[in-house]
Structures are given as C-alpha cells and as structure tokens.
Amino acid sequence: MDKDSQKVLSITKVRALFSYESSGRPPFVTAVAILIGLAGIGAIVTGIALSAGAQEGDPSALETILAAVIVAGLCGLVAWGMWRMKNWARSAFMFVLVLVLVYLLVDVLFDVSAEIFGGEQVVPFGDIFGLLFKAALRTIAIGLIPDVLFYGLIKFGADFEESVEQRNFVDRVIRYLLLATALSSMLIVFLIILFTVTEAWESVQEIGLDTMLLGDVWRPGSVIGEKGQYGLLPMIVGSILSTFGAVVLGVPLSIGTAILLAEVAPDAVREVVRPAVELLAGIPSVVYGLFGMVVLAPLIRNIDIAYNTGFGLLNASFILAIMIIPTVTNIAEDAIRAVPRYYKEGSLALGSTRWQTMCSVTLPAARSGIIAAIILGVGRALGETMAMIMVIGNAIAIPEPLNSNPLTLFLSPARTLTGNIAVEINYAAGPHRSALFFTGVLLFVMILLVNSLARYLMRERLSS
DSSP, X not given: OOHHHHHHHHHHHHHHHTOOOTTSOOXXXXXXXXXXXXXXXXXXXXXXHHHHHSOTTOHHHHHHHHHHHHHHHHHHHHHHHHHTTBHHHHHHHHHHHHHHHHHHHHHHHHHHHHHHHSSSSOOOXXXXXXXXXXXXXXXXXXXXXXXXXXXXXXHTGGGSBOOHHHHHHHHHHHHHHHHHHHHHHHHHHHHHHHHHHHHHHHHHHHTOHHHHHXXXXXXXXXXXXXXXXXXXXXXXXXXXXXXXXXXXXXXXHHHHHHXXXXXXXXXXXXXXHHHHHHHHHHXXXXXXXXXXXXXXXXXXXXXXXXXXXSOSHHHHHHHHHHHHHHHHHHHHHHHHHTSOHHHHHHHHHTTOOHHHHIIIIIHHHTHHHHHHHHHHHHHHHHTOOHHHHHHSBOOOSOOOOSSSOGGGGGGSOBOOXXXXXXXXXXXXXXXXXXXXXXXXXXXXXXXXXXXXXXXHHHHHHHHO
C-alpha cells in the first residue's frame, strides 16, 4: 500500500470516529462509554489499593471502599446509558465535564494568583506575563480532553434517545429550580424581617412602642446604671422633611427630563441625555456626600442667618433631589411612552398644539405611572444613609426655624433614621442596640408602605 493510500485510510478512520451509519452507534460515543466504564473499574481498583494500605481497624478503609463502590456504580450507570444512547446519560456526563473544567480553571487561577501575589516582593511585569502565558498553556493542555469530549457529545446530541417523559422531567426540574430561585428571594426578605424584629423586641418590651414613636429625646444612657431615653420622633421628622425637600426640588426636574426624553428631544439629544441621567444612579453615595460637604455647604453658609452652618435639611434635600432623579425620570418616561399614540393624534387632529397635548392629554393619561415614579423616588430618599450622615448635620433634635422666617427650618441640622443606625450601631448594647434595630423595623415598614403604594398605582395604570 503506497503512502497516499495510507493517508486516505487514516483520514477515513478519523472521520469514522465522528460519523456513523444510521443503523449503528457512533464510534465516538462507544469510546466514551468504554472510557466511563474503565473509570469505574479504576475507581474500584484504587479503592481496594487504598484500603489495603490502611491500618487494621481504621474506619477510613471502609469509607474508601464505600466511596469507590458509589463512584463505580455511578460510572457504570452512566456508561450503560451512553451505550444505550440515552440522553440523560449524555446530560449527566456533560455536567460532570463542566464541573471538571471549572475546577481546573479555578485551580490554575489560584496557582497563578499565589505566584503573583504570594511573594514578599513585587513580581516584575515580564515575569507576570510569563506566568500568564504558562497558565494559558496549562489551561489548554489540561482542558483539551474535556473540551473534545464535550464537543463530541454536542455534535451527536441529536442522535440520543429522549422520551416524552424525559423531556417533561427536564422541564419540571427547570421550572422547580426557577421557582426555588424566586422563593429564595422571598425567604431572604422573611429572614431579614424575622431577625430585625427579634432583635427589636427587647426595646418594645422594656421601652415601649409609644415612647419610642412619640418621644422627642434620644439620649442613650452614657453612664452605667443611667436609664436612657429612646425617642425616635426627631429622626422621623428629619427623614420626612429631608425627603419632602428632595421631592419638591427633584420631582419637577425629573418629570421635565422625562417629558424631554419621551416627547421632545431628537434622537441625538436623547442619546446623550439618557446615559447622563442613568450615570447619576451609578455614582456612590459617599461622592454625593463629598459634593454636599465641599460645594453645597459653603454656598448655603453664605446665607446670612445666625447658626447657619451649611449642614442641614436644605443641603440634604439638594443631595437627595439629585439622587432620586434617575429613578423618577426612568419610570416617568416609561409611563409617558406607554400612553397610546392615538390619544396624542386625536388631540392634535382637534387643533391642539403639541404643548397643549402634552399638558392636557399625555400627562393626565400617564398620571398613575408618574405618581408611582414619585413614590419610588420617595422610597429611594428614605433609604439613603451615607450621604445624609455627611451633609445633614446629625443633630438629635426636632428641626426648628433659625429665626422668625419658617423657611429657615430647612437650614437647621437634623438626623435621619438611617443615619441614626449607622452612627451609633458600632458601640450600642442592650436596650440601646435593640432600639436601633427597632429603628430599622420602622424604616422597613415605611419603605414597604411606600413601595406597596407605588406598585398599586402602577397596577392601576396597567389595568386602565
């Protein structure tokens, strides 16, 4: 036989490995089934060898034999399924291959990280690139066989038998997994509520619900044996006033921006303004707090009123107004876009101007969605912590006007419910700590009511 004939024969054999006649089993699948069976036999041999080398009476010998029998049984089951061209065996083996690949990749990653970051000296860039190159080669080398097996099983996936019961079983498993994922979120929320209420129950019993909700003095006992006062009314008022100021300042900007994006702006302007608004949601709270401390506080301090420090409700309202703009704008824009087009066309056909159509038709039709956006913005403002600590002044007292002008109320310092928890939780103990947990329960109830109202209004909009 000449060299060309040998080459053709070799190519034919390689092709035969990945192809088969309709009446037979693919040679590739046969090889995989045999490989899995040999792995089971190897598990039994390894278990016997390890148990024989163990000391007499060592319980680990029995455990080794038991583990080897289980592994061998599973390998035998999967090998039988592959031999019979069962789809469940193919799926199980592919799942094992994925786990093996993930383990190998994580092992390589940890080894490289240990070599780069584990030394006492900084590794030069040249050595880092060399380590990464070696890791890449190692990954390719150790992952070659699992990748080939995975590719082959995908290639012959259509030839495996799958009954209607198996397909329904897979659908049920996926449905139950998705249901478990959704229920896990509810379970986490329930556990958080249970933990918070449990920790707060001591304060309800020892201090009293009416005392905490209506008391206007927050003075935890700083001396051993001194009974503290845990009135949350100043923090409740501070949270409500700062949120109210944020709504007054931020909602008109948000609604105007939503109208611009939904009805007025051309595509070029919309593509610039929308990402800018969405970017506001990604700025960390501490950056907003720094902006309020460095920029807004000196500007507010220029208002010539006694005891005006620049840190107070006005500063907090400005910061919160900026922070709620993305939430209110995005939801309000969606509500405006959801208004049926024929509403607007009918108004324009009757002779209304574009502005009259927006004011008299579009906005009233989107009213429930806009209100829901505002309420969600209120929830966002109530839950803010870090920025409020930095700009509101943290005075534990009910805010009062600084002079005869009632508007100077917003120049006075205050403290919010979230800020009260963040400032004092590190050193709190006993009833003091429990009262802070009750503050969290109160805040949770307030936000839950606000969000529930928003969901109700949005549901009303969808039903109408």
